[in-house]
Amino acid sequence: MIRFEVLTIFPQLVEAFRTVGVLGKAVERGVIEVAVHDLRAWSDTRWRQLDDEPYGGGAGMVMQAPPVLAALRELAGRGVPARRIVLGPRGRVLEQRLVEELAAEPRMVLLCGRYEGFDERVFELGEVEEISLGDYVLGGGEVAAMAVIEAVARLVPGVVGDPGSVAADSFGAGLLDHPCYTRPAEVEGRRVPEVLTSGNHEAVRRWRLERAVEATVTRRPDLVKNNWRRYPAEVRELVRRLAPGLAPEPADE
Ligand SMILES: C[S@@+](CC[C@H](N)C(=O)[O-])C[C@H]1O[C@@H](n2cnc3c(N)ncnc32)[C@H](O)[C@@H]1O
Numbered sequence: 001m002i003r004f005e006v007l008t009i010f011p012q013l014v015e016a017f018r019t020v021g022v023l024g025k026a027v028e029r030g031v032i033e034v035a036v037h038d039l040r041a042w043s044d045t046r047w048r049q050l051d052d053e054p055y056g057g058g059a060g061m062v063m064q065a066p067p068v069l070a071a072l073r074e075l076a077g078r079g080v081p082a083r084r085i086v087l088g089p090r091g092r093v094l095e096q097r098l099v100e101e102l103a104a105e106p107r108m109v110l111l112c113g114r115y116e117g118f119d120e121r122v123f124e125l126g127e128v129e130e131i132s133l134g135d136y137v138l139g140g141g142e143v144a145a146m147a148v149i150e151a152v153a154r155l156v157p158g159v160v161g162d163p164g165s166v167a168a169d170s171f172g173a174g175l176l177d178h179p180c181y182t183r184p185a186e187v188e189g190r191r192v193p194e195v196l197t198s199g200n201h202e203a204v205r206r207w208r209l210e211r212a213v214e215a216t217v218t219r220r221p222d223l224v225k226n227n228w229r230r231y232p233a234e235v236r237e238l239v240r241r242l243a244p245g246l247a248p249e250p251a252d253e
Contacts, residue, residue: 002105002156003033004149005082006142007071008112009050011036013142023150026159034149037075039112042067051115060116065125068111068118072126075109082107084128085148087141088117091130094148096171098131102148103155110148112141174227175235176215178208210238217243 006014018027018034026032040048044067051061076082083105092098102108111118111128122128133144153159160166170177181192195207213235216223224239224246231239240247 001031001033002103002152003035003079003082003107004152005035005037005075005107005109006112006145006149007037007039007068007075007109008140008142008145009039009114010112010140010142011038014146017146017149022160023153026153026156029158031158032153032156037071039068039071042071042074054116062116063113063118063122065119065121068122069126072109072111072122072128076127080106082109084109084111084126086111086113086118086122086126086128086130087133087144087148088113088130089132089135089137091132093132093134094144094151096151099148099151100155102152108148110141110145112145114140171223173235174216174223174230175212176220176223178211178215209234210242213238214242217246221246 008014014034014036018024018036023032023034027034039050043050050067051063054060054062072084076084083102085108087110111122111126123130131144131148133147138144154166154169157163166172168177181196185192185197193207195203198204217239221243224243225248228236228248236247
């Protein structure tokens with residue numbers, strides 16, 4: 001069981017998201033919880049305003065520290081300890097290792113920015129860590145928070161019906177996923193690879209593994225370097241065969 005709490009000025013975005021698909025079912029069954037809080041509830045101005053002009057001038061508005069810190073502290077004070085995460089482009093980039101780390105947490109608060117982002121004192125005083133979706137700028141943190149929730153929730157037992165499908169996903173074993181096919185057997189002259197209809201389970205397993213290693217060495221050689229230690233002997237042999245230059249020297253393994 002894991003509880004996600006999202007702090008945002010656009011709660012309706014996340015409210016729709018938490019009712020749909022596999023995630024929606026997991027919420028319904030109580031396997032995960034996704035709570036959404038309107039950050040404006042912590043504003044004490046008449047119009048529930050949270051932003052103000054930047055000191056020093058310049059474009060855009062900045063989200064004020066006092067209401068945001070109050071919201072963070074109030075939520076953190078409720079229930080089991082929570083990891084406090086601000087979504088933002090200066091943060092640690094979300095990748096599967098971080099997703100696995102987060103999946104071991106019982107609870108996390110996900111703080112979403114808008115405008116030019118937060119007053120720096122949110123970072124100085126809020127006991128937060130920053131997580132980024134990647135090297136580009138989004139209009140707000142909500143899409144990033146939803147990406148964190150969706151990626152983490154997939155690893156929570158009981159969310160995805162078949163745990164085998166999670167293990168076989170891209171990155172699960174430090175490899176990209178193999179190609180998939182379904183009916184019809186032929187599409188515009190392209191037939192499904194014969195091995196997949198052979199009924200030979202070992203041949204299918206081997207073909208999939210080879211395609212996964214092939215995709216990884218050609219598209220994401222960086223993954224090979226970062227995951228070499230977790231690869232079983234069979235994967236290492238395939239890397240050596242398909243891309244000998246990527247395998248570390250035995251002395252460096
Ligand atoms: C327009 S952005 C602010 C960008 C900020 N002025 C900068 O250049 O770093 C508004 C909000 O979107 C969210 N955001 C933008 N890019 C993001 C990214 N790559 N990952 C996660 N959140 C992001 C953050 O919550 C941020 O406070």
